[in-house]
Amino acid sequence: MHLVLNTDCNAWDRPNAPGSPGVCRFCYRERNRVSTDPDTVRRVIDLVRAESAARRIVFTGGDPVMPYDNHLEVALAHAAGLGFETNLHTNGLLLADRYPGLRDHVTLYSLAVDGPDAATADWFRGSGYFDRFTANVDMLVADGRRLAFNTFTTGESVRRLPELAELIRGVAARTEVEYWLISQYRPIGRANPRKAEIYGYEPAAFTAAVDAVRDTVPGVAVFAQPTRAHDDPYPFRAWILADGTVTADLGSVAAPRNAVLGSMLSEGLEPLIRRAFALRDAPDEAAPPDPGRAPAPS
Template identity: 30%
Template sequence: MTSLHYSTTAAALSRVFATGACSETRYVHDPLTGLTHRTNELIAMGRARLSASNVATWPTIHPSDLDRHVPVSVCWSPLVRCNLACPHCLDDKTVPELARKDRGRIAALLGESGVLAVDISGGEPLLLRDLGELAATLTSYGCVVSVTTNGWHLQRRAEALAGQVDAVRVSLDGPDAESHDHWRGSGSFRRAVAGTRSAVAHAIPTQLQTVLMTSTRGIAQRMVDLAADLGVHGVTFLQMLPIGEGAALAGAEQLTDEQARATVAGLDIPDAVTVRLRTRDDAGGFTVVRADGRVWRNDSVAEGITTLHSLSSPSDLALTGRDGSA
């Protein structure tokens, strides 16, 4: 199960969560951290504004342990275009992009399917002119919506996003320009930090995401300190997955889950920050809808991803067993 460290300060505000129930289990999905929590409290179903400090005290549950016919959450990458070229990117750049009208169709199918949360990723989702429309479609069906971005265009779009999405996750691979730009290109740190500050200023629940690799584990503490300085809710350290572009780096950069846990366990976490580690086990069976409109799913240990079929009806997101139950 994932490692999670909460602080009372960062968890204090209310935010929008997605809620659901199956059998006798009630649960809440957090669009900011990507975690699902089990609760015994009586809560309204659907999109609900809850105290983040209360949710922080509820135990996490792996979505595969819930009796659901569709995933709790999915990652939707409606485009492969990106202004950066990160060597550890999970996306498949050979996948064709659907037209704008087809993106709207996919958004409606996701909403109709019964998934609780959609993280819009890419590629770089802030390159989409229709991002707001897609988010509005999803929220109209009761989904919570997050956006994962490299932050380059976040400063100019933060004001609009504040009325469109429930959370923003900014990808940062270093606490300064030298370390971050090594992975993502010149100027990317400055733009990402400016965008993050703008998102925080517009009261968007915001967190940093850092790919944990051999080359970056040594700066993990400084990433936590940067999160505190920027005023974001926290940091999620993502275990590197040998998928997409990242497959070429796996031999030199991939940590074991045990090494990753030890890195996070050794951090000094300020009061204003929450820290989560997403291990490869956590990512096992996770569902992705790519720019081609097809449903893809990580294998059980997140060392590969398989395309299943086109998303043509809500039933195409149905789970077929534990390997697909995330």
């Protein structure tokens, strides 16, 4: 289950690396904060425990490790106390600052890295990103933490997956690495032709490149998320915002945003998930009305 604490991201304020089209231009998140409080976050997690078979909560955003109190430590501690595994999905830019308050409650740290060196990784995420990534890996490895990695690609950078696989294999020799998620551009949310020009290339080339590195990182599950055409649906995903709003990625890349299903705090989680599946199976039906809140993340 994905719990969205906020949809802000500190990477958007970083300086571009030389030759970069702009920091995280591949991003499809909409920028709106989730307004919540500690008691609400605990209630949301309690309902996930009571009304689902989920064993892990992925804490995500935007980036959940932001320089303001989005109740991340409260949420992680409560989820861990209820027996959930916890996955902190972060770019890691502020991880060292908040690590002392997080470390006892995080099962898995999922870090973003898009290339095997600073020239490539910084092109995607801003000057200095790769150095911070390397420092985070060293910190987490030294503390015996479990890691995972996620990578975005272009038609150029995908050719460097073997080198990035070598980097990840080296980390896996030092600590447990659970998975590596490799993605193409996702043309939804804030899509535009410029992004498609930068990140768009043949899905077949992407899939072949990922398949070529699968066996080079033994013990690490490698997942591929290729770009889809408008009529080729993504896998179903549900997202819970920390204020209790439930949204669903119903699969259409043509959709400008996720369907807002309602609030689990008033309607419960299970009925909303059932509603999401019904909408996916009957795509011509209108989605539930947005109850006047800011758009949910896509």
